[in-house]
């Protein structure tokens with residue numbers, strides 16, 4: 045199957061890689077990255093944890109209901125990403141997991157209440173969270189390089205300095221589970237929409253999929269102006285080699301911040317309803333700037349010449365990343 049999303053190898057951090065990333069982020073807003081430094085084993089372990097958490101009884105999962113701090117479990121139909129289209133909410137379930145950290149005595153603690161069964165996965169989840177943070181910062185370094193940000197303002201590290209793992213931010217790991225299409229769903233298009241059309245809220249999102257699972261993610265391509273299915277890429281090697289290409293997309297805050305130069309593309313998860321199909325698991329890492337980051341125009345000539353858009357619009361109150369996020373979350377959930 046041909047893919048609307050190009051693959052960029054980021055194993056070499058240099059200007060050439062940075063330009064390739066910028067081109068994809070500006071045109072399609074979605075990019076597959078290879079050479080990320082994560083192994084297939086890292087990713088498989090995260091999916092093992094995900095399957096264990098979703099297979100808990102509904103009654104137990106409901107005890108950890110998602111909070112206004114955006115942590116916890118969101119059950120089937122609870123989230124509605126596109127209320128104009130869906131009256132029922134999205135047929136999917138999700139676990140939002142904040143930082144799990146290693147203590148001096150070697151034990152791990154979660155910043156939120158978690159089921160007992162999750163504890164055996166804490167070390168793996170914590171490692172995975174750190175690797176996601178590292179990958180996000182690598183992407184942000186490359187984007188900083190590509191925008192040729194003024195040296196006195198922070199230069200290549202402008203974005204990296206504003207995504208500090210030790211500061212409060214909206215960054216969150218989210219495990220997702222979409223049930224497949226059953227006999228009862230056949231011929232009913234609204235049942236095929238597993239996650240309504242939306243854009244993401246933060247700076248960049250990393251999406252991990254399982255090679256072999258049903259695909260389902262569709263992007264509204266800014267190039268073809270059509271919905272296009274994004275195939276799931278295969279892993280190139282064994283368990284200890286690079287993982288399957290990671291799907292990365294630019295989200296709203298980074299798009300706003302760069303006056304639309306980097307594109308936040310609309311996407312959804314949809315299964316065709318003309319035949320039954322199996323379930324899909326995915327894991328998203330939503331990277332966000334630190335809450336106190338001012339989303340003021342980026343000091344880069346490439347951004348400044350885009351007058352009147354996003355953070356460049358005159359008369360716009362400059363929001364912090366935390367304020368921007370709060371507005372979006374309050375519009376999506378019924379807590």
Ligand SMILES: O=C(O)CCC(=O)C(=O)O
Nearest residue numbers: 220239244261313326328
């Ligand atoms: O699960 C997927 O493939 C996409 C999920 C997504 O777009 C989201 O949760 O924001």
Ligand SMILES: [Fe+2]
Nearest residue numbers: 242243244311
């Ligand atoms: Fe999304």
